[in-house]
Amino acid sequence: MAEPIVRYQDVHKSFGDVEVLKGIDLDIFPAEKVAIIGPSGSGKTTIIRMLMTLEEPTSGDIIVDGTNLWKMEKNGRMTEANEKHLRSVRGDIGMVFQHFNLFPHMTILENCMTAPIRVKGEDKQEVEQRSIEMLERVGLGDKIHNYPSQLSGGQKQRVAMARALVMRPKIMLFDEVTSALDPELVGEVLEVIRDIAKNDDMAMVLVTHEMDFALDIADKVLFLDEGVIAEQGSASDVIEHSQNERLQEFLSRFRG
Amino acid sequence: MNPITDIAPQLFRGFGTTVTILIASAIFSYIMAFIAGLCRLSKNTFLRKFTGLYIEIFRGTSLIVQLFWLYYAIPILFDIDLPSNWIIGVIAIGLNYGAYLSEVVRGSILSIAPGQSEAATALNMSSFQRMRFVIFPQAIRMMMPEFGNYTIQMLKGTALVSLIGLRDVFYYGDIMRSTNLAHAPLIYVVVLIFYFILALPLIFLTRKAESIAKKGVAN
Ligand SMILES: Nc1ncnc2c1ncn2[C@@H]1O[C@H](COP(=O)(O)OP(=O)(O)OP(=O)(O)O)[C@@H](O)[C@H]1O
Ligand SMILES: [Mg+2]
Numbered sequence: 256m257a258e259p260i261v262r263y264q265d266v267h268k269s270f271g272d273v274e275v276l277k278g279i280d281l282d283i284f285p286a287e288k289v290a291i292i293g294p295s296g297s298g299k300t301t302i303i304r305m306l307m308t309l310e311e312p313t314s315g316d317i318i319v320d321g322t323n324l325w326k327m328e329k330n331g332r333m334t335e336a337n338e339k340h341l342r343s344v345r346g347d348i349g350m351v352f353q354h355f356n357l358f359p360h361m362t363i364l365e366n367c368m369t370a371p372i373r374v375k376g377e378d379k380q381e382v383e384q385r386s387i388e389m390l391e392r393v394g395l396g397d398k399i400h401n402y403p404s405q406l407s408g409g410q411k412q413r414v415a416m417a418r419a420l421v422m423r424p425k426i427m428l429f430d431e432v433t434s435a436l437d438p439e440l441v442g443e444v445l446e447v448i449r450d451i452a453k454n455d456d457m458a459m460v461l462v463t464h465e466m467d468f469a470l471d472i473a474d475k476v477l478f479l480d481e482g483v484i485a486e487q488g489s490a491s492d493v494i495e496h497s498q499n500e501r502l503q504e505f506l507s508r509f510r511g
Numbered sequence: 512m513n514p515i516t517d518i519a520p521q522l523f524r525g526f527g528t529t530v531t532i533l534i535a536s537a538i539f540s541y542i543m544a545f546i547a548g549l550c551r552l553s554k555n556t557f558l559r560k561f562t563g564l565y566i567e568i569f570r571g572t573s574l575i576v577q578l579f580w581l582y583y584a585i586p587i588l589f590d591i592d593l594p595s596n597w598i599i600g601v602i603a604i605g606l607n608y609g610a611y612l613s614e615v616v617r618g619s620i621l622s623i624a625p626g627q628s629e630a631a632t633a634l635n636m637s638s639f640q641r642m643r644f645v646i647f648p649q650a651i652r653m654m655m656p657e658f659g660n661y662t663i664q665m666l667k668g669t670a671l672v673s674l675i676g677l678r679d680v681f682y683y684g685d686i687m688r689s690t691n692l693a694h695a696p697l698i699y700v701v702v703l704i705f706y707f708i709l710a711l712p713l714i715f716l717t718r719k720a721e722s723i724a725k726k727g728v729a730n
Contacts, residue, residue, distance in 0.1 A: 309629050338638060346635045356630035360648050369644055370634035415630075422634060 258321070260285045260426060260458050261306065266315030268301055275301055277482040279315070285425070286456040290469035290490070293479035294505055299462040302479070303428040306460075307350045308341045319344050320425070346375075349424035353431045355411040357403040357418070363390065364399040367418045375422070382421070389417040393447050409440030413447050420451070427451070429461040441465075448472070466509050470494050478502045512694045518701045521687055525680040529709065532597065532669045532679065536604035537662050543609025544658075548616025562613070569610035575671055578603040582675045600672035608665050615657040619650040652724045659717025663710050670706075680705050 259282035268276040275298045283289055291299045304310040306317060308324065317324040326333045327340040336344075358366050367386035371377045390399050393413035395406075403411055412432055419427060429448065433441040445468050452459060452472040463469050469476055469490060476493040478486035478501075486499045494506065512518065550562040569577065581603050582596070623646050631641040673682035684702040688695045 307629075307633055309632060342635055342637060345632075348633075350630075350633040352626060352630065352633075354626055356624075356626040358627065358630070358645055358649075360652070370631075370636065373640055373644060374635050419633070 257284055259283055259318075260320055262316075262318040263302075264316040264318065266302075266305065266317060267313045268298070268305065268310065269313045274313075275482050276312075279484060281477070281484065281487075283426070283458050283460065285458055288452050288459045288472050288474045289461070290473035290476045291460065291462045291479055292464070292466070292469060292476060292494075292505070293485075297479045298482050299479050300430050303350070303430060303460055303462060306426075307348060307428055308345050320347060347425040348428065349419035349422050349426070350428040351412070351415050351419055351430070351432045353435050355403075355408070355415045355435075357411055357414055359403050362400050362402055363395065363406070363414050366403070366414060367421045370418075371421055386417070386421050389421050390414070392450075393417045394443070407440060408436045409443045412436065412444045416444075416447055416451070420455075424457060426458045426460070429459065429463070431462050431464065434464060464509070466494060466506065478505070480505075512691060512697060514697060514701045518684075518687065518698055519705075521683050522680050522701060522705050525678050525683040526705075528597070528672075528677055528679040529666075529669055529681075532600050532604070532672055532677070533662075533666050533709075535601040536608070536669070537665055539601055539605030540608040540612055540661075540665065541658070543605060544612030544616050547609060547613035548620070551613065551617045552620060565606075566610045566613055569607050570614075574603065574607045574668055575674065577607055578671055578675060596672070596675050596677050599675060600669070600677055604665060604668055604672075608661055608668070612658060612661055615654050615661070616650070619653040619657075620646060622653060623649050655720035656717055656724050659713060659720050663713045663717065666710055666713065667706065 261281075261283040263279045263281040266276060266279040267274060275296075279302060281302075291302065293299050301310060305312050306319075306324070312325060316326065322344050323333075323336075324341070324344050325336050327336045328334075357363075358369070361369065364383070364386055367389065368379075368382050371382040371385075372379055387396065387399060390396055393416055395410060395413055395417070398406065398410065403414065406414065415432075432448070433444050436444065445465065448459075448461070449468075449472055451457070461469070461473070471490075473490045475487060476490045477484050478493055478497070478499065480486075480501050486493050486497055486502050488497075493502070497503070547562045547566060550558045551566070553559055578600065581599050585591070585599065627645050627649065628641050631645040636644065669679060670681035673679055673685060681702060684698055684705075688698050691698065
C-alpha cells in the first residue's frame with residue numbers, strides 16, 4: 256500500500272481541563288475518502304481543525320506527507336512549529352466550513368482568486384480562467400460577479416468548495432457542510448461533493464451526518480465516540496454490519 | 512448689525528484656521544488611531560500596555576487641559592522655542608481623538624467573525640495577509656461611521672484652539688462679542704451656523720458611511 260498522506264499518531268487534545276480527544280491514531284491515504292461520524296461533542300470537528308492548523312494538539316503528532324505539522328527541527332531539536340513551518344505544510348490542505356465563511360466584501364470570483372494569486376503567486380489570467388471553470392463546475396457560472404450576500408446558502412457553500420478547489424489541495428476537509436442549510440438545499444451541495452469525490456484524486460475527509468451519502472462515497476468510515484475512534488472500516492462494515500452497541504444506538508437515530 | 516454683511520465676513524477671517532486645524536488633526540488622529548489600535552491587538556505585552564496607558568490618559572483627561580499642558584510643557588520638556596500654536600493645537604486634538612478612535616479600530620477588528628480568519632488560514636494566508644485582505648477591509652467599513660461621528664466632534668473641539676491664541680472662527684466671534692455686547696446672541700447664532708455649515712459635509716459623509724457599513728459586511 257502507498258504511504259499515507261496524513262498520519263495521526265496518538266493525538267490528544269484538551270480544552271482547559273477537558274480532554275476531548277484521547278489518543279487518535281489514523282492514516283489517510285492519497286485519494287482516500289474518509290467519513291467521520293459520531294455524536295455531537297465527540298470531537299469530529301476538532302480532529303480536522305487540528306489538521307487545518309486551526310487548533311493545536313495537546314500531544315501527539317500529525318504527519319502530513321512525511322512532515323510533522325506541529326513540530327519542526329531547530330538546531331537539531333524538535334520545537335514547536337512557527338507560522339512559516341505551518342504555512343509550508345498546510346498549503347496542500349483545504350477546508351470547507353459549516354457556515355461557509357465566504358469573504359463578504361469580495362465578489363464570488365474574487366473569493367476564488369485572492370488566495371491563488373496572493374498566497375501562491377500564480378498568474379492572474381490563469382487563476383481567473385481556472386476560477387471561472389471551477390465556478391461553472393459547481394453550477395455558478397452566471398454568478399461570478401455577485402456578492403455572497405446575494406446567494407442562497409446552498410450556492411454559498413458551492414462557492415466555498417470552488418474557492419478551496421482552485422487552490423488545488425491534496426487533502427480536502429469538509430466539516431458538516433450541509434448542516435447549516437435548509438433541507439431542500441442539501442441535495443445540490445452533496446451532488447457537488449459527489450462529483451468531486453468521483454472525479455478528483457484528492458484525499459477527502461468529511462465530517463457528516465448524512466449516513467447514506469457517507470455509505471455511498473466513503474472508502475473508510477470512522478465512528479468517533481467520546482474522544483476515541485471506536486470503530487473504523489469500510490462504509491458497509493461500519494454503517495451496516497457493526498456490532499458496536501454505541502454505534503448501533505447512534506445510527507438508529509438516523510433511521511426512521 | 513447685519514448678520515450677513517457685518518458678522519459673517521468677520522467670522523470668515525477665521526475660516527482657514529478652523530478648516531486647516533480640522534483637516535490636519537483629523538489626519539493625525541486617524542494615523543494615531545490605526546497605530547494605537549493595532550498595537551493594542553499586538554502579541555507584544557509591552558506595546559499593548561504602553562498604548563493602553565496612552566489611550567487611558569488621553570480619554571481620561573480633558574482636551575482643554577491637554578491643550579494647555581502641551582502649550583506650556585513642550586517648550587520646557589524639549590527645550591525648544593514654542594513651535595507654532597497651530598501645531599500644538601493639531602497635536603493635542605489629534606492625540607485626544609486618536610485615543611478614542613483607536614478603540615474604534617480595535618473594536619471593529621475584533622468584531623469580524625473568527626470564521627473569516629479561519630477561512631483565510633485554510634487558504635494558507637499568513638497572518639499579515641489575513642489582516643490585509645480579509646479582516647482589515649471589512650473592519651474599515653465598520654469603522655467609517657464612527658470615524659465620521661468623531662470627526663464631527665473634532666470640528667467642534669477645534670474651537671478650543673482660540674484659547675491658545677489661534678484666530679479661528681470662534682476667536683473672531685468672541686472678539687466681535689466683546690466690542691458689541693448687545694449683539695452677543697446674534698453673533699453666536701451666526702457662529703453656530705458657521706460650524707453647522709462646516710459640519711454638513713461631514714454629516715452627509717457619515718450617513719453614507721453608515722449605509723455602506725450596513726450592506727458591506729453581512730454573511
Ligand atoms: N475552542 C473550544 N474551547 C472549549 N471547548 C471546546 C472548543 N472547541 C470544542 N470544544 C469542546 O470540545 C468537544 C468536541 O468538540 P467538537 O466541535 O470537536 O465536536 P463535534 O464532534 O464536532 O460536535 P458537533 O457534532 O456538535 O459538531 C465539545 O465538548 C466542545 O464543547
Ligand atoms: Mg462539529
